[in-house]
Amino acid sequence: MSTDDMCCECRPVQTTVVPTTIRSACTAPYVYRKSCECHVMCSTLGEDCTDVTCKEGCFCPEGMLMNQKDCIPAHQCPCTDVSGAKREFNEMWYQSDCEKCICREDMTINCTKLCTLDCNEGQVLIEPDGSVCCYCEQITTAAPFSTTAIFSTTPSGSPSECIGCFDENSETCHEPDTSWRDDPCTTCECRYKKNEYALTCNQTQCGEELECKEVNYTFVCLMKTQLKS
16 A cells, blocks of 8 residues: 555654753842842832832842942941931031031931130130030120128027038038139138138129120120020
8 A cells, every 4th residue: 555545644743841041130239039029228118018019030139228229238228317318328427517427327317516616815615505516705704793791600590510601591611711602603712810700702793794604614704695505
């Protein structure tokens, strides 16, 4: 029988499957993830990853966050200063003429107020609270006046055991040849004179527009507006 008399038929074809490996095009430090994930950035830290925002692709390694084109630990995320500008981790800058700041861990900013002024003679260094820088102010002085009170060893109202000067205002017995301050600008002393104890106080009076203040261990009169700076 010739082959021309045979009908055609379909026969199965044997195929060989060759395994292939799909390599991602990620560049270091990024790694490829096939699962649906979201980029975790410093600006989106704590936000949820949803089916709408996730995708497969190149991501930062586990535990790292994307910062521009780099991957950084979470504690090295940049800070945002008072002007809204971004400051990199450990970056230092001057927030004002005397306020130096640095971006620390966990996006916190630490600022230190500096004062490097050396005031001239007759001036006093004023260091205001808050962000206002220190400055030198001319000292306005006033002549002090003295008030003197002389007590015996046992003046009226003083305890008999006080050997010296008894201060009725503070109810304190002061020994002879001692000095002290009743307030920032009142200096008192106890001296033994002519068989009795003399309590003498010298007070610096500044007037209505001025106020007495201790500055660098010196008591001077300053404008009241200076004290409020």
